Amino acid sequence: MAFREKTAWITLVATVLAYGGYFVAFGKAAAMGRTADLFWGVTGAVLIYVVIQVVLMIVAAVTAPQEAGAPADEREAAIQTGARAGAFYVLQVFGIAAVGCVYFADKWLLANAMFAALVLAELARNLIVIRGYRRGV
Amino acid sequence: MPAPPPIANAIRRLRFEHGEMTQAELAARIGMTRQTVAAVEAGKYSPSLEAAFRIAEVFGVGLDAVFQWTGGGSK
Numbered sequence: 001m002a003f004r005e006k007t008a009w010i011t012l013v014a015t016v017l018a019y020g021g022y023f024v025a026f027g028k029a030a031a032m033g034r035t036a037d038l039f040w041g042v043t044g045a046v047l048i049y050v051v052i053q054v055v056l057m058i059v060a061a062v063t064a065p066q067e068a069g070a071p072a073d074e075r076e077a078a079i080q081t082g083a084r085a086g087a088f089y090v091l092q093v094f095g096i097a098a099v100g101c102v103y104f105a106d107k108w109l110l111a112n113a114m115f116a117a118l119v120l121a122e123l124a125r126n127l128i129v130i131r132g133y134r135r136g137v
Numbered sequence: 138m139p140a141p142p143p144i145a146n147a148i149r150r151l152r153f154e155h156g157e158m159t160q161a162e163l164a165a166r167i168g169m170t171r172q173t174v175a176a177v178e179a180g181k182y183s184p185s186l187e188a189a190f191r192i193a194e195v196f197g198v199g200l201d202a203v204f205q206w207t208g209g210g211s212k
Contacts, residue, residue, distance in 0.1 A: 002172040073169040074185050075176060136181025
């Protein structure tokens with residue numbers, strides 16, 4: 001597996017674990033009308049995300065030091081460009097949906113909806129990268 | 138799945154004829170990853186013109202000895 005595909009998997013796993021856990025907890029709190037309960041939850045989720053990322057990236061780099069230091073080639077650059085473009089569409093759709101929350105939601109729900117849009121865009125980016133490596137293009 | 142690009146290549150044969158050169162060796166010589174060379178060889182990815190010339194240069198042959206258009210009349 002190419003090093004940059006590994007990093008996409010790592011980011012995907014870190015995103016699902018850290019932010020998935022946060023949004024499940026936020027969803028439960030929001031269902032009870034306590035949207036402000038997880039004010040510090042975002043910080044915790046970001047810290048968990050960073051720790052998972054750093055640990056797994058170090059493991060990946062140590063097991064393939066040459067690949068880790070090599071610049072992306074043209075195919076990898078094309079995969080990343082396509083993934084960023086795809087992720088931007090996801091961000092637009094969910095970002096607009098999040099802005100729509102302003103008509104019925106409080107500031108906590110609105111902030112979390114925007115945060116969710118960013119997380120979903122990141123998920124989409126990494127899924128598109130992985131698909132690119134799997135397909136060849 | 139998108140259709141593969143209508144370009145055939147002789148990279149596998151050329152590697153064999155050049156002392157069983159590995160994909161990793163070829164990749165190192167043209168500044169690509171082994172996975173990209175594998176994708177090109179499998180016909181899943183069409184390299185840039187520059188990369189195609191670099192591949193041909195490694196084998197000491199012309200571009201048309203490495204890549205062949207298979208798209209028929211739409212050439």
